[in-house]
Amino acid sequence: MTTESKIIEAAKKVFLRKGYSGARMQDIADEVGMNKALLHYYFRNKESLFRMIFLESFKTMTPVMNNMISENSPVVDKIKTFISIYSEMLQNNPYLPLFLINELAQDPERITSALLQNGEGLPDFGLFMDKIHEASERGEINKVDPMSIIINIISLCVYPYVAKPMMTLLFKKDEFEYNAFLSQRKAEITNLILKIIEIQ
């Protein structure tokens, strides 16, 4: 593992937890177990280090959202798969969504320019939405608005991660209990969504 990648890992940890304005270069140096001068030896400044972290983080999300693996599988299967790999990604990257949302909300210009500059393609729900639309036209599933159904799925998957500290406070659960709750949601969300879209 190179020093550069060690720095990136440490910076990712700190930026994802604290956000840009809350993160300190010294925190990152401490986290990587090296000194601050070295951060500047590898990266110009805080901003350029942040951009790298943001792009890498964003790219974690992209393939999950672009997940249209088997082109011809039924749309219900596509939805099942999507919920499954999306939930897994969240379990492995619990700090990711809040970080991306925050930084994007803080300064949409800066972020979109970073994405474009990098030639980074946005996740594309186009195909997914087309398939949902076609299936509902064919009467294979209920009439649903594709964008709505996708946003419903994402909301149900992501929000319990994003709002974890709030939910443990409101429902008086400890970390362990809440994690158990999160674990069983993959199946629960799938059932819920299928109940909504499947013809009775």
Place this chain on the structure above:
Amino acid sequence: MTTESKIIEAAKKVFLRKGYSGARMQDIADEVGMNKALLHYYFRNKESLFRMIFLESFKTMTPVMNNMISENSPVVDKIKTFISIYSEMLQNNPYLPLFLINELAQDPERITSALLQNGEGLPDFGLFMDKIHEASERGEINKVDPMSIIINIISLCVYPYVAKPMMTLLFKKDEFEYNAFLSQRKAEITNLILKIIEIQ
């Protein structure tokens, strides 16, 4: 409108958009149209001003979550009412949830201590959950886990607000289109939830 309340309004605006670490006392002074010295004339320091803002913001949420107006209305009505007033609160306070979630995630200790110090009661879903449980026992609605159903409702209501910048980016919508999407969701979420809980 007193100067003190003008400062509080301005501080709320800035803190809710930028968060504690991103907010600058100068930004608040600019927003209120007065100078920085006056902020310290009315409030000790950034931290005490922040605490006041956080508590006030938190209290905006509490009555909505405690909404159990007509004690004996059917649980389905309770859910309808909850979705309705919760969505309205979000429409009027779009920055609120992300702010509360962030600050709570940043430093749960500090926040809970501020709440307790203030003698502020937490929102309590206890009654709501009891009613849901009883109704499902009576066979009035499907068997559902009360906590799950509440978190589903909250997720569906809140997340599209929290993730607004991300969603407008991913779905290539402008502010206007996305607001239209948000407006029609109150009814949509109600339908979805009722479809899940109501006996067929």
Place this chain on the structure above:
DNA sequence: ATAATATTTAACTATTTGGTTAAATCTATT
């Protein structure tokens, strides 16, 4: 072994930001 590169050290500068101060000015009340 030599040279190039990586890393540490520690001191330093510049900038941003929170916070203070004192004097002057404005405003409302008596």
Place this chain on the structure above:
DNA sequence: AATAGATTTAACCAAATAGTTAAATATTAT
């Protein structure tokens, strides 16, 4: 008019933080 309180001004201090530098040392590749 006199007074007290509210507000401005502008300069200032202190702390935190980003960023720099140069020299010393360690590591790696040739």
